[in-house]
Amino acid sequence: MEKDTVIFFDTTLRDGEQSPGASMNLKEKLLVANQLTALGVDVIEAGFPISSQGDFEAVKTISQQIKTSSIAGLCRASEKDITTCWNAVKYAKKPRIHIFLATSDLHIEKKLKKTRTQILDMAVKAIKYGKSLCKDVEFSAEDAGRSDMDFLCKVVEAVIDAGATIVNIPDTVGHTTPIEFGKKIAEIRRRVPNISKAIISVHCHNDLGLAVANSLSAIENGARQIECTINGIGERAGNASLEEIAMTLKVRPHYYNVKHSIKTNELYNTSKLVSRLTGILVQVNKAIVGANAFAHESGIHQDGILKARATYEIMSPADVGVPESLLVLGKHSGRHAFFKRIKDLGYKLDEKTLEHLFEKFKILADKKKTVFDDDIIALIEEDTSSGKEIFILNYLSATSGTGTIPTATVKISKNEDNKKTKPVILQGAACGSGPVDATYKAIDQIINMDIKLTDFSLRSVSSGEDALGEVVLKAEYKGMIYSGKGTSTDIIEASAKAYIQAINKAKLFYDNKKGK
Numbered sequence: 001m002e003k004d005t006v007i008f009f010d011t012t013l014r015d016g017e018q019s020p021g022a023s024m025n026l027k028e029k030l031l032v033a034n035q036l037t038a039l040g041v042d043v044i045e046a047g048f049p050i051s052s053q054g055d056f057e058a059v060k061t062i063s064q065q066i067k068t069s070s071i072a073g074l075c076r077a078s079e080k081d082i083t084t085c086w087n088a089v090k091y092a093k094k095p096r097i098h099i100f101l102a103t104s105d106l107h108i109e110k111k112l113k114k115t116r117t118q119i120l121d122m123a124v125k126a127i128k129y130g131k132s133l134c135k136d137v138e139f140s141a142e143d144a145g146r147s148d149m150d151f152l153c154k155v156v157e158a159v160i161d162a163g164a165t166i167v168n169i170p171d172t173v174g175h176t177t178p179i180e181f182g183k184k185i186a187e188i189r190r191r192v193p194n195i196s197k198a199i200i201s202v203h204c205h206n207d208l209g210l211a212v213a214n215s216l217s218a219i220e221n222g223a224r225q226i227e228c229t230i231n232g233i234g235e236r237a238g239n240a241s242l243e244e245i246a247m248t249l250k251v252r253p254h255y256y257n258v259k260h261s262i263k264t265n266e267l268y269n270t271s272k273l274v275s276r277l278t279g280i281l282v283q284v285n286k287a288i289v290g291a292n293a294f295a296h297e298s299g300i301h302q303d304g305i306l307k308a309r310a311t312y313e314i315m316s317p318a319d320v321g322v323p324e325s326l327l328v329l330g331k332h333s334g335r336h337a338f339f340k341r342i343k344d345l346g347y348k349l350d351e352k353t354l355e356h357l358f359e360k361f362k363i364l365a366d367k368k369k370t371v372f373d374d375d376i377i378a379l380i381e382e383d384t385s386s387g388k389e390i391f392i393l394n395y396l397s398a399t400s401g402t403g404t405i406p407t408a409t410v411k412i413s414k415n416e417d418n419k420k421t422k423p424v425i426l427q428g429a430a431c432g433s434g435p436v437d438a439t440y441k442a443i444d445q446i447i448n449m450d451i452k453l454t455d456f457s458l459r460s461v462s463s464g465e466d467a468l469g470e471v472v473l474k475a476e477y478k479g480m481i482y483s484g485k486g487t488s489t490d491i492i493e494a495s496a497k498a499y500i501q502a503i504n505k506a507k508l509f510y511d512n513k514k515g516k
């Protein structure tokens, strides 16, 4: 018998981007969308077009540029939302409108202040309208995990009659357990008479750490679309992690007996990319893509692995694309070798960007003996994540030591209207509890914005004592969280760059909002 296909619907760019501080700019979203295509994702949910102008533009641009995966946009069950969504996804080769409406009594009564009859009516109307614009329309019964089964079945039947091609059963608040959730999917298949005309999808949240287990249980019970994100990022505790589901299906093919199009050897790259761009680090013991996922520490295990890998290893690092050799380039590497390495790492960049990166590479190679893949990726992503730069770091000097007061002097150029006028050079100096603190205080003096650092982490990008240090931080400005990232062989400089990047994002976002 022909195997069923499980559709992978990735919502890293929509639900994942809703993680606090994870917001990405257009260039970053395009990098992620391209990588998701390389990974073999069937559907990319690119955003929620009506939520902001930026989201609309991102969905539209991704729709125009991505040729293989379907592109979905999210919208509420109203004509205005659906029209806006369509105007963003209509450029895609395979567009999809994704309409959601809550079906649990709690949401219907408390949030929407409506009755079940009104909800049923709204859902049908919305699907019919969506269907008049786009042939691929998905309906999501928000909070399905806590909805009354009789009512849920009735809504599912009605939206399929109205033309929905996919019906999504989300466990919006991560409340159900695996066997219970599987039973719900089986019950929908049993009770909804026209269910064979649509594909059942699930969207599980990880509040109890059960998102992947619930999704797999749904597959066992007939769900054929899985909504998930890279590294499991998303609202609150996040979504089901794509890499864990894909690898479970690969490692246990006879148990699940389904096919899918994920190229698992792209998982590691994708995970790294998303982690870097969102500033959300992957925990070391995370399944599949964590730094320790393939590290064997115990002597007995190491001995077993050396005798036969299968003793303690159910999958190989190569299956998920962990690179075997990390060592690549150095001071004497030429332009050609550098460009080829970038291409091999999966980046398609234009000539100008490549030349610009080569200059940065040469500066780095002078400071560092060996340049690793991770260093190159850091260079590329520092470049693409910077976006429009209002403030640029020109000069930094910080001193600290036992018995001295840490002080910093900073010079920053301010370029308000994108190079139309000459930039203004500003300078500041301050003392602090340490050199980073002093640097941040000096920057604060100059920029004059009430910005508060909420999270700061420093790690080494690659190995060796001359490794690049990477600072990832989050800062709050007027109630919004912005992430910043900086790399350098000097950790004070990396800290300053990361802080200025977050400031640039905040200033840009706030100025755009004011301008509207």
Ligand SMILES: [Zn+2]
Pocket (backbone or CB within 6 Å): 015, 172, 203, 205, 234, 235, 239
């Ligand atoms: Zn969600």
